[in-house]
Amino acid sequence: MPAGTLYRGREGMWSWVAHRVTGVLIFFFLFVHVLDTSLVRVSPEAYDDVVATYKNPVVNLMEYGLVAAILFHALNGLRVIAVDFWSKGARYQRQMLWGVVGVWVVLMAGAFYPVLQHTLRELFGS
Amino acid sequence: MSAETTTPATDAVSAYDVDHPAPVIEPPRARTRKTPRATRTNFEMYGWLFMRLSGVLLVVLVLGHLLIQLVLDGGVTKIGFAFVAGRWASPFWQAWDLIMLWLATLHGANGLRTIINDYAERDNTRLWLKALLYTAAGFTIVLGTLVIFTFDPNIR
Ligand code: HEM
Ligand code: HEM
DSSP states (O other): OOTTOSOOOHHHHHHHHHHHHHHHHHHHHHHHHHHHHGGGGTOHHHHHHHHHHHTSHHHHHHHHHHHHHHHHHHHHHHHHHHHHHSTTTTTTHHHHHHHHHHHHHHHHHHHHHHHHHHHHHHHHOO | OOHHHHSOSSOOOOSOOSSSOOOOOOOTTOOOTTSOGGGSSOHHHHHHHHHHHHHHHHHHHHHHHHIIIIISTTGGGGOSHHHHHHHTTSHHHHHHHHHHHHHHHHHHHHHHHHHHHHHOOSHHHHHHHHHHHHHHHHHHHHHHHHHHHHOOTTOO
16 A cells, blocks of 8 residues: 555645635525525515524524634635735745634634624523 | 846857757747637636635625624624615615625636536536526526615515
8 A cells, every 4th residue: 555645735725625615605605695685675574584584593503604604715715815926925825824713713702792692692681 | 037037148159040040939828720719718817816806805895794794783683674774775885785796796606617617527517517507696696786776665
């Protein structure tokens, strides 16, 4: 068995996989989102009904997941742009990835209460 | 690097002269009438550039949108028909949403086109997946644009 013939691209490969998965996910969300927003042309009640699902605790948690996906895709997208256009970008791509992860963790911690406040207030009272 | 910098600074005796001209090297991607149709233009380069330019703009547009919808002013609780009516009363937010709609859809669709090209190996599979993708993207852009322009706060 020859060792080390399977390509394992380390951080760079996994960030690429995550960028791809999050991009597809956001695109599918956008499609559904434009459909639900179009209900404002049907009636106020129809729109408010569909928005009520956004306020369901499980869906609210999925919104936090959507924020996680978009924040990663956005920050890593900026990293990809830096790798392509900044003369030292390729040399620092790994450090930039850890920067992306660090900023992502901080923003996700900060978004926890604001995004989930609807559910938290519903579950634990105000 | 320009051509000048590769010629020696000193006037050394050249291997080439009028009778022994340097061989002409064709530019590697010179396009001729025989070039396959798919590689005759710079379409992929413009696509690559568009992903990066739209990406930078989407950082502001989409993260700003999420901040307004999910974080500020009570989070998702406040959203409803009245909230949307208030926002689309302003041409600024109408324009914001319109640009975000077009850029996000085109950026996402172009990204998915790349992914289809990567994984769908049969010509027919690629054709049908792309037909589906372009239909969905066209539908999203047309519907979203119509909704913004025809919005009526007094629909009742
Ligand atoms: C928030 C700001 C965003 C930034 C900075 C950004 C940046 C980028 C960049 C630079 C690429 C090219 C990656 C490469 O060539 O390797 C890309 C790919 C992609 N983006 Fe975005 N993007 C953003 C938002 C979005 C949104 C809103 C969607 C969905 C509607 C999306 C879906 C995709 C998809 C599907 C790909 C293709 C992924 C691949 O080929 O692996 N992106 N993004
Ligand atoms: C769960 C998170 C989200 C919520 C609660 C939300 C909420 C809303 C609301 C209330 C509107 C109505 C107009 C307005 O107030 O501006 C709207 C429109 C819009 N949103 Fe979002 N949004 C979310 C995520 C996103 C994301 C991630 C994207 C982009 C990828 C996006 C793209 C759009 C677009 C393009 C419109 C205009 C729709 C149309 O033209 O009919 N939204 N959103």
